[in-house]
Amino acid sequence: MTAIEQFLEQKNIRPTAMRILVYQFLDTKEIAVGLTAIEHAFDKAERTTLYRTLKTFEEKGVVHQIDDGTGTTKYALCEAGCNCDVEQDLHLHFHCTKCNETTCLTDHKIQPMNLPDNFTAEDVNLVVKGICDKCND
Amino acid sequence: MTAIEQFLEQKNIRPTAMRILVYQFLDTKEIAVGLTAIEHAFDKAERTTLYRTLKTFEEKGVVHQIDDGTGTTKYALCEAGCNCDVEQDLHLHFHCTKCNETTCLTDHKIQPMNLPDNFTAEDVNLVVKGICDKCND
DNA sequence: GACTAAATGCACTACCGTTGCATAAACTTA
DNA sequence: TAAGTTTATGCAACGGTAGTGCATTTAGTC
Numbered sequence: 001m002t003a004i005e006q007f008l009e010q011k012n013i014r015p016t017a018m019r020i021l022v023y024q025f026l027d028t029k030e031i032a033v034g035l036t037a038i039e040h041a042f043d044k045a046e047r048t049t050l051y052r053t054l055k056t057f058e059e060k061g062v063v064h065q066i067d068d069g070t071g072t073t074k075y076a077l078c079e080a081g082c083n084c085d086v087e088q089d090l091h092l093h094f095h096c097t098k099c100n101e102t103t104c105l106t107d108h109k110i111q112p113m114n115l116p117d118n119f120t121a122e123d124v125n126l127v128v129k130g131i132c133d134k135c136n137d
Numbered sequence: 138m139t140a141i142e143q144f145l146e147q148k149n150i151r152p153t154a155m156r157i158l159v160y161q162f163l164d165t166k167e168i169a170v171g172l173t174a175i176e177h178a179f180d181k182a183e184r185t186t187l188y189r190t191l192k193t194f195e196e197k198g199v200v201h202q203i204d205d206g207t208g209t210t211k212y213a214l215c216e217a218g219c220n221c222d223v224e225q226d227l228h229l230h231f232h233c234t235k236c237n238e239t240t241c242l243t244d245h246k247i248q249p250m251n252l253p254d255n256f257t258a259e260d261v262n263l264v265v266k267g268i269c270d271k272c273n274d
Numbered sequence: 275g276a277c278t279a280a281a282t283g284c285a286c287t288a289c290c291g292t293t294g295c296a297t298a299a300a301c302t303t304a
Numbered sequence: 305t306a307a308g309t310t311t312a313t314g315c316a317a318c319g320g321t322a323g324t325g326c327a328t329t330t331a332g333t334c
Contacts, residue, residue, distance in 0.1 A: 014300080016312065035290080046314055051291075053312095069204040069262050071322080072290065094256060105253065116242065118270035119231060125206055125264045133255035151331080153281065172321075183283055188322075190281095208291080209321065281330070288323085299312070304305105 011060045018045070022053050023062070023077075032066045032074035032093065032102040068095040068102040068127050076104050090124050096132035103132060148197045155182070159190050160199070160214075169203045169211035169230065169239040205232040205239040205264050213241050227261045233269035240269060 004023055005015040013019065025041055026033065038050050054075050057063040066074045090110045094103045110126050141160055142152040150156065162178055163170065175187050191212050194200040203211045227247045231240045247261050 014311075016300085018313080047290095048292085048315080049313055056312095067204070067206045071204075071208070092250070094252070097259065107253075108251065113229070113265055114245065115231070115265065115267075116244075116270065118273045119265075119267060120273060121265050121267040122234065123266040125262075125266070127262045128250055128252065128256075128258050129260040129262070130252075130256060130258040133253065136255045136257060151280075153331085155282080184321095185284080185323090186282055276334085278331105278333075280332085281328100283328075284326090286324085286326105288321105290321090291319090293318080294316090295314105296316105297312105297314075299310105301310075302308085304307085 008062075011062055013056060013060050013062070018049055019053055019057075022050065022057075026063065026075065026077045029076075030103065032068070032076035032104060034072045034074045036072070066093050066102060066104070066127075067125060068093055069129065070095065070100070070102075074102050076102075079106055090126070092126040092128060094132060095127055095129045096135055097129055098131055098135040101132065145199075148199055150193060150197050150199070155186055156190055156194075159187065159194070163200065163212065163214045166213075167240065169205070169213035169241060171209045171211045173209070203230050203239060203241070203264075204262060205230055206266065207232065207237070207239075211239050213239075216243055227263070229263040229265060231269060232264055232266045233272055234266055235268055235272040238269065 002020075004020050008015040008019060008023065021042060022038065025038060035047070035051055035054065038054075039045055039047055054063060058065055058075070061078060063075045064078050066076060068074055091104060091106045092108045092110055094105055095101075096103070110124050113121055113124065115121060139157075141157050145152040145156060145160065158179060159175065162175060172184070172187060172191065175191075176182055176184055191200060195202055195212070198215060200212045201215055203213060205211055228241060228243045229245045229247055231242055232238075233240070247263050250258060250261065252258060
């Protein structure tokens with residue numbers, strides 16, 4: 001049994017062929033990818049399967065969803081020990097308007113917010129748009 | 138000529154009946170509204186017209202777009218002197234998961250970000266999800 | 275009033291997210 | 305190992321939103 005299989009089982013996910021492939025794909029990517037991008041990466045992949053794979057991955061805490069403002073939701077692997085649910089753990093995302101890629105800036109945590117009276121926060125989403133390092137050369 | 142008509146002309150927008158209505162509607166709303174919401178507010182409105190009206194409003198700096206993570210873009214009137222383009226002027230938005238309304242927290246500006254080397258920011262979008270004051274009673 | 279430019283209405287496309295249902299694969303247990 | 309059960313997959317389809325092309329109307333201009 002490979003390391004990935006072990007990892008998935010530990011997360012209570014049956015390590016099917018498709019799931020392993022999706023995991024590997026996400027692992028090679030430094031950036032957050034959308035459903036369509038993954039679909040194009042494997043030409044014989046079924047859209048629904050990928051959709052549900054990502055959904056289970058998210059439920060089990062393997063990936064987290066990112067809404068970078070492009071209209072399509074993107075996914076990225078959680079880091080070891082990442083606890084996306086917990087407010088303190090939220091990092092910011094960077095969307096490059098040139099190459100259209102979305103990067104997780106995991107080192108850049110979001111400071112707790114000051115909200116008006118009677119507002120309670122559950123989730124914070126911070127996306128910075130601009131030009132990324134690769135495109136800025 | 139009414140104040141609204143004057144305002145629109147000053148922004149280089151022809152004050153047609155539809156546009157005045159849309160402006161008035163947005164003005165009464167404290168929250169950011171989506172295209173469909175506006176469409177339902179005027180039953181004889183044409184979706185495309187509203188879409189284009191909002192688009193011109195945005196281009197001319199009358200409204201600003203908000204992506205609150207619900208998947209549908211919302212619009213809100215810019216305040217007097219609001220300069221949505223300028224990075225310093227960006228405020229945060231609050232999306233209530235209970236009543237599904239998005240509020241502009243114009244008093245809560247976003248602090249400038251520290252980005253990794255060679256990343257340049259053009260735009261910042263910060264959305265906090267949770268329960269708003271009205272739903273927290 | 276004739277001409278020109280802009281705004282509107284209608285039809286239609288494309289894309290994404292999502293669900294229902296039938297089938298196939300993988301686990302369980304006798 | 306065969307039967308039965310759960311889980312994953314594949315296919316088809318729906319619904320909503322953004323967006324575009326084109327014809328028509330409306331509003332400004334001369």
